[in-house]
Amino acid sequence: MSETFLSIQGVRKSFGQTTVVKDFNLDVARGEFVSFLGPSGCGKTTMLRTVAGFEEPTAGRIMIGGKDVTQLKPNQRNIGMVFQAYALFPNLTVAQNIAFGLKVAGAPKAEIDRRVEEMLGIIKLAEYGSRYPYQLSGGQQQRVALARALAPKPKLLLLDEPLSALDAKVRISLREEIRAIQKKLDITTIFVTHDQEEALSMSDRIVVMYDGKAEQVGTPFEIYNRPATKFVANFVGTLNVLDGTVIDPATATVRINDRDVSLKKGALNGAKAGDVLSLALRPEAIVLGKQDGRDTSLGGQISDVSFLGSVIRVRVGLGKHAVSLDTFNSPASPPPVVGEQAEISFSSSDLLVLH
Amino acid sequence: MKASRFWAWLTFALGAAYFFIPLIATLEFSLRMRRGEYSFDAYRVVLGDMRFQETFAYSTIVACFTIVIGVLLVVPTAYWIRLRMPWIRPVVEFITLLPLIIPAIVIVFGYIRMYGSNSPLPFLATTRGTDVLLMIGYATLALPYMYRAVDTGLRTIDVRTLTEAAQVHGAGWTTIIARIILPNVLIAVLSGAFLTFAIVIGEFTMASLLNRPAFGPYLQNIGANRAYEPAALAVIAFAITWGCMSVIQVLSRFAPKSANNPN
Numbered sequence: 001m002s003e004t005f006l007s008i009q010g011v012r013k014s015f016g017q018t019t020v021v022k023d024f025n026l027d028v029a030r031g032e033f034v035s036f037l038g039p040s041g042c043g044k045t046t047m048l049r050t051v052a053g054f055e056e057p058t059a060g061r062i063m064i065g066g067k068d069v070t071q072l073k074p075n076q077r078n079i080g081m082v083f084q085a086y087a088l089f090p091n092l093t094v095a096q097n098i099a100f101g102l103k104v105a106g107a108p109k110a111e112i113d114r115r116v117e118e119m120l121g122i123i124k125l126a127e128y129g130s131r132y133p134y135q136l137s138g139g140q141q142q143r144v145a146l147a148r149a150l151a152p153k154p155k156l157l158l159l160d161e162p163l164s165a166l167d168a169k170v171r172i173s174l175r176e177e178i179r180a181i182q183k184k185l186d187i188t189t190i191f192v193t194h195d196q197e198e199a200l201s202m203s204d205r206i207v208v209m210y211d212g213k214a215e216q217v218g219t220p221f222e223i224y225n226r227p228a229t230k231f232v233a234n235f236v237g238t239l240n241v242l243d244g245t246v247i248d249p250a251t252a253t254v255r256i257n258d259r260d261v262s263l264k265k266g267a268l269n270g271a272k273a274g275d276v277l278s279l280a281l282r283p284e285a286i287v288l289g290k291q292d293g294r295d296t297s298l299g300g301q302i303s304d305v306s307f308l309g310s311v312i313r314v315r316v317g318l319g320k321h322a323v324s325l326d327t328f329n330s331p332a333s334p335p336p337v338v339g340e341q342a343e344i345s346f347s348s349s350d351l352l353v354l355h
Numbered sequence: 356m357k358a359s360r361f362w363a364w365l366t367f368a369l370g371a372a373y374f375f376i377p378l379i380a381t382l383e384f385s386l387r388m389r390r391g392e393y394s395f396d397a398y399r400v401v402l403g404d405m406r407f408q409e410t411f412a413y414s415t416i417v418a419c420f421t422i423v424i425g426v427l428l429v430v431p432t433a434y435w436i437r438l439r440m441p442w443i444r445p446v447v448e449f450i451t452l453l454p455l456i457i458p459a460i461v462i463v464f465g466y467i468r469m470y471g472s473n474s475p476l477p478f479l480a481t482t483r484g485t486d487v488l489l490m491i492g493y494a495t496l497a498l499p500y501m502y503r504a505v506d507t508g509l510r511t512i513d514v515r516t517l518t519e520a521a522q523v524h525g526a527g528w529t530t531i532i533a534r535i536i537l538p539n540v541l542i543a544v545l546s547g548a549f550l551t552f553a554i555v556i557g558e559f560t561m562a563s564l565l566n567r568p569a570f571g572p573y574l575q576n577i578g579a580n581r582a583y584e585p586a587a588l589a590v591i592a593f594a595i596t597w598g599c600m601s602v603i604q605v606l607s608r609f610a611p612k613s614a615n616n617p618n
Contacts, residue, residue: 054519074522085513087520091538101524152524 005030005188006051006156011060013046020046022212024060031186033179035199038209039235045160047209048192052158053077065155075104077156080149080187084161086141088133094144095120095129101152119147122181139170146178150185157182157189163198175202196236200224208232224282230354233280240281240323241354246271254279257319261296261348269353278354285350286325288314288336289343297345302336316342378593385586397587406573407588414562414570417486418555421493422548425501428494430544433505434536437514451502454495459560466492467564485565492561497554501547508543509536545606549599557592 006028013021021043028034036044049055051062053074061070069077080101088097095116102112120126123143133141142162149157159178163171179202182189193199199206200220208215208223208231216228227233234241244254244261249272252263256279263279271277290297303322304315311326312335325344329335336342388396401407436444454462470478470488478488494501514536521531537544562569574592578585 052519052523054522074519075525075527077523078525079523081520081523083516083520085516087513087516089517089520089535089539090512091535100521100526104525104530148524158523 003030004028005032005065006190007063008047008051009061009063011047011050011057011062013043013050013055014058019058020212021050021057024212024214026207026214026217028188028190030188033182033189033191033202033204035191035193035203035206036209037193037196037199037206037236038215039194042209043212044192044194044209048158048160048190051156051190052079052081078152078154079156079158080152080154081158082142082145082149082160082162084164086133086138086145086165088141088145088148090133092132093129094125094131094133094136097133097144098147098151100148105152107152115151119151122150122184123147123177137170138166139174142166142174143177146181150181150187155188157187159189159191161192161194163193163195171198178202200236208235210235227280227352227354230278233352233354238283238324240283240286240321242279242281242318242321242323242351244277244279244351246273246275246277249273257298257321259296259298261351263351263353264349267351267353271353280352280354281323281346281350283313283324283326286323286344286346288316288325288327290345294345294347296348297343299341299343302338302340302342305336305338307335312336314342316344318344378590381586381589385583385590388583397583398591401577401584401587401591410568410570410573411556413568414556417490417493417567417569418552420490421497421555422551424490424494425497425547425551426544429498429501429505429547430537430540431532433502433509434514434532437506437509438518448502451498454497455499459492459496459558460564462492462495463561463564479565485567489561489565489567489569492565493551493555493558496558496561497547497551500550500554504543504547504550505540508540508546512536512539542603542606546603549603553596553599556595 004027006026008024008026011021011024012019024043024047026034036047038044046055050057053069053072053076057070061068063069064077064079089100092100098116098119099112102115107115116129117126120129123146125140125143125147128136128140128144133144136144142165145162162178163175166174175198191199191202200223203220205217205219206223207217210231216223216232218226218228223232223236227236233239242256244256246268247253247255247260249268252265252268253260254263254268254277255261268277287294298318300316300318300323302314303317306313306315307329310329312329313324313326314336315322315324323344327336385397386393386395388394388400432447436447466488467479470476470484472480478484517535517539518531521535526535556570557574558569559571559575563572563575574585574588577588
């Protein structure tokens with residue numbers, strides 16, 4: 001990782017007897033886009049608000065650009081922030097909203113005008129400068145909020161679930177837009193979301209949070225393919241969990257539904273013969289029928305078929321387990337039928353042992 | 356016509372008659388100063404009376420200062436309660452209701468005892484000091500209306516998020532209140548201001564007992580000694596109050612609109 005720009009060191013935040021953030025540590029590089037991902041109540045927004053200065057940490061410190069800002073007020077931190085509810089000032093026009101931070105900072109009028117014009121261009125709302133927030137759609141309002149946050153050239157950009165209030169189509173286009181602008185301006189960004197798809201598609205790194213702690217920090221690829229804990233595996237993506245009984249720890253062999261499967265060496269992590277392990281398998285790692293390169297197959301019965309457009313999700317009962325798998329929709333071949341016998345196959349190397 | 360609608364209209368008509376008949380009668384009486392014909396003589400006499408002009412000007416100035424005191428006291432208080440101390444709101448609401456429960460005469464006697472020339476805060480020792488005390492007293496009387504108007508205005512905006520958005524963009528408290536909060540509750544503040552104005556213009560007890568040349572005591576004095584002029588003054592007072600209410604209605608059209616409540 002290049003030079004650390006934002007450093008969160010041992011931060012704890014308690015409200016009365018309740019500790020919302022527990023010993024949180026994170027270093028973010030300059031220009032990096034990091035997402036805090038987790039369910040409601042996991043502490044991600046509290047952590048973001050602590051970075052912004054709206055909450056004072058009970059313990060720990062926050063450094064921005066090498067400077068300790070823990071005791072600074074929000075208006076002294078040179079941070080830009082976009083809120084879930086837009087938070088545009090209703091009495092100001094779009095241009096006045098964007099100019100707000102610059103005016104407060106006492107920038108000359110000519111510079112303010114130039115910067116507002118530049119920001120309106122970046123968010124592709126050049127013609128909307130004289131409109132009021134209520135005259136814009138949700139997506140447009142959020143773009144204005146982004147421009148307002150970026151106009152004073154902050155050192156750090158904080159995004160607090162900025163896409164949650166938007167409809168699905170706008171959400172996808174806006175997340176691409178936000179990421180493109182962030183890359184163009186090379187601004188260090190913290191993005192809070194509970195939507196795994198947003199986090200996976202936008203981030204350089206993801207911090208998966210649960211119960212006030214960072215469960216795992218990693219790239220989207222690492223988080224999705226190598227979840228460190230059961231929670232991360234379950235929270236990010238769809239996951240099939242199978243029980244496997246350890247048969248031979250030396251060869252990392254486990255038994256799943258009367259079929260012996262050899263896992264990667266060291267995957268058992270010290271488990272003994274007879275131990276029952278939770279083994280995770282992503283739907284896309286499983287195919288219907290036998291296929292070259294997939295060394296393990298199990299027989300079962302199709303229990304459910306869901307048509308999702310380009311993809312068909314098939315659920316196959318395997319004795320006491322059931323797994324979901326995705327197949328591409330092909331107009332030439334009919335979808336599987338519920339009740340049919342089916343064989344599924346996968347690579348044993350795709351099995352993850354959850355700890 | 357359905358029976359329920361009939362009764363509704365009947366109730367409305369009775370209420371309107373109860374309100375309008377005395378008003379129309381007062382208006383009609385105020386126009387009968389000249390024997391045998393209607394005229395505006397009573398209004399001419401009243402408006403031409405120097406005491407009317409002086410007392411009305413005095414009460415208008417006092418009302419303006421009272422509004423300033425009310426705004427400076429209520430807007431930051433209501434804002435801070437919404438932002439940081441929502442749990443204390445019931446207590447503050449109770450306090451703001453006290454002027455409706457405690458008679459003005461009790462308040463003013465309290466003032467006279469507390470702020471006499473021998474007290475540490477001798478407001479009553481000078482004329483200007485008495486004026487200031489009168490304004491403070493009026494601000495207290497108008498508190499229930501001003502507080503509710505401002506609090507209702509604050510309820511229509513997301514105070515906390517707007518404050519945080521302004522803070523994170525570098526604004527301090529003065530900027531936040533002056534440039535973000537106040538403009539967004541301006542209509543509510545103006546509503547409170549016009550209600551305050553209407554209260555101050557007609558108030559009698561405090562001005563009379565503090566011996567100030569206000570419009571209320573003048574109204575009482577004219578009413579006790581003249582026939583047609585009090586009726587003309589009552590109509591003028593009504594016109595001022597209704598004028599204030601009309602201005603509130605007109606100004607509310609210019610209220611800043613939010614995305615959630617565009618109309």
